Amino acid sequence: MAGVDARREWRVPRQMMVVKAVAAAVCVVLALIGDSYQTFLAGVAAAGFAALVLRDLLAPVRLAVDEGGVTVVSGFAGSERYSWNDVDRIRVDTRHRYGVTTRLLEIDTGDQVHLFSRHDLGTPVIEVAEAVMRLRP
Structure with missing residues (x-):
């Protein structure tokens, strides 16, 4: 298989990054107007959302497949490559x-x-599974 369909990748949609960034900003505002307990909780939540946004910016591609195998996001912003021989199963869990x-x-x-959700891939997971299976030898 060669050409355009020889490699596919799926990434976090920009809308999800924006939602996480807005959530971080809202938490910062709540931290500024709350008492000490609310400030602490809102600050922790803001840091969590900010970390998610940073991860989305550093590693936006969650899944990539080609004729040689699969590349998946790993850790905070790394990736791991698996050959098709290393992939035991691909399925959609409902x-x-x-x-x-x-x-x-x-x-x-x-x-x-x-595990990948629609929010990770930007496409319904059934469509992604079908595309991955088409590229798998």
Whole structure:
């Protein structure tokens, strides 16, 4: 397989980065107007959201696949590469709880299971799974 379809990548949507940045800003404002306990909690929340935004900026690509294998985000902003021989299973896990359906893309590499949601990939996970399976030899 060559050409445009030979490599695909999925990244965190910019809208999710903006939502996290706005949440961090709101938490900072709440920290400034609250008492000491509220300031502490809002400060911790602001730091958490800021860390998520930083991770999204440093490692926006969460999943990339090509003819040679799969590259997944690892740690805070690193990545790991797996050949197709190392990938045991690719599936979509669907859970129904409290009237909400959640779907996660699972990539099982034997030692680790990498999970991705629509918010990680910017595309419904079923579509991503189908694209990954098309590229898998």
